[in-house]
Amino acid sequence: MGTKTLLNGVNSVLRRVNILTGDTGELDSLTSSPRQVFIDTAVQVWNEAVIELYSASSKALPTSVAESSITLVAGDRDYALASNLVRLYFPLNDETNGRSISEYPGGFMQMRSDQDLPNNYTGIPYFAAIRPTDGLLYLSEIPQASEAGLVYKYIFDKSITVSAASDTFPFSDQVFEAMIPAVSELWRRSRNRMVDAQTLQRAMGTASRMLSEDKMRPSWFSDFIVRNPSDPFSRYSGRGY
Numbered sequence: 001m002g003t004k005t006l007l008n009g010v011n012s013v014l015r016r017v018n019i020l021t022g023d024t025g026e027l028d029s030l031t032s033s034p035r036q037v038f039i040d041t042a043v044q045v046w047n048e049a050v051i052e053l054y055s056a057s058s059k060a061l062p063t064s065v066a067e068s069s070i071t072l073v074a075g076d077r078d079y080a081l082a083s084n085l086v087r088l089y090f091p092l093n094d095e096t097n098g099r100s101i102s103e104y105p106g107g108f109m110q111m112r113s114d115q116d117l118p119n120n121y122t123g124i125p126y127f128a129a130i131r132p133t134d135g136l137l138y139l140s141e142i143p144q145a146s147e148a149g150l151v152y153k154y155i156f157d158k159s160i161t162v163s164a165a166s167d168t169f170p171f172s173d174q175v176f177e178a179m180i181p182a183v184s185e186l187w188r189r190s191r192n193r194m195v196d197a198q199t200l201q202r203a204m205g206t207a208s209r210m211l212s213e214d215k216m217r218p219s220w221f222s223d224f225i226v227r228n229p230s231d232p233f234s235r236y237s238g239r240g241y
Contacts, residue, residue, distance in 0.1 A: 002173040006030070007165040009176070009183070010042040016184040017191075030165045038191070045186040047161055049179060049204075050169065056204060057212035062160055062170045069153045072125075072143040078136040084158040088130065088137075092152035101152055104129040104140055111140060123147065171211055178207040 011027055014020045019038045020027070030039055054061045070079040070092070081088065091100035104111045108129035115121055124147055125139035143150070160170045169176055182203035189195040 002169060002171060002176055004169050004173050004176040005165060006043065006046065006162040006167045006169070009046050009162075009169065009180075010039055012180045013042045013046070013184050013187050014038060016180060017187055041190050042183075042187055043163070045183055045190055049183045049186055050160060050162075050171075053171075053175075053179065053204065053207055053211060056208040059212050064158055064160075064170070065155060066158045067153060067155055069151050070137065072147050072150045072152070074143055074145045074148040077142045078131060078134075078138045081130075081135065081137055081154075082156060082158065084161060084163075085156045086159050087157040089155040089157075090128075092128070092154040094150055094152050096151065099124065099126075099150075099152075101125055101128045101139070103127065108132060108138060111138070115140075124150075175207050175210045178203060178210055182207065 007027065007030060010030060011020065014035070015026070019035060027035075027039070030043065032039060051061070066082065066084075068082045070081075090103040093100050104127040108131050111127070111129055112118070119142070121140060122142045122144055125141040125143065127140035128137050130136070131138040162169060180203075182200050185195045185200040185203070
């Protein structure tokens with residue numbers, strides 16, 4: 001992992017496409033009314049470029065481990081989990097009282113099958129499952145007043161999507177630098193429908209080689225240039241570019 005953040009990436013791209021100049025200086029946040037549409041486009045294409053980069057290399061899309069928590073509320077049986085959660089690791093732990101919540105054997109559907117009268121199950125929860133209809137964590141018991149305020153921490157894999165200014169990219173600073181020309185061309189593609197194909201192809205090939213430490217592909221777009229040689233960027237059609 002490198003040290004470059006999404007804010008670094010947005011500044012680098014907007015400077016390269018001349019939205020930021022020497023007179024305006026760099027952004028210190030991802031909010032700026034006169035340039036908001038340009039910032040939002042930069043955030044979008046950075047995330048799409050990261051996915052494309054891993055697709056073009058031998059590396060699997062990474063995840064990183066994070067921690068969050070839920071706080072029990074009387075009468076509340078289902079709880080929202082972190083918005084960037086990819087995988088939840090059970091158990092959840094109440095580190096103050098030494099209790100834990102394990103995954104319900106058989107999952108959510110088994111819990112519903114086992115509990116004919118779900119409102120009769122109250123008190124301290126010892127099991128939970130993710131409800132497939134909305135992604136909420138559904139407890140095996142409904143907390144009451146005596147359980148309200150109990151905090152259960154959990155560990156989870158989070159997605160590689162970068163959205164906050166301080167989020168770091170899931171690769172080295174060298175790969176980040178190699179990506180700047182490519183992301184800048186994708187930004188131009190999105191804003192102006194114009195792109196330097198050679199710059200984009202060369203930059204993505206270099207970044208892919210750095211990431212995977214494999215021999216650079218002769219053409220990053222070879223899989224779909226053959227299908228549509230007149231428009232090597234047809235793969236991006238309908239994706240907001």
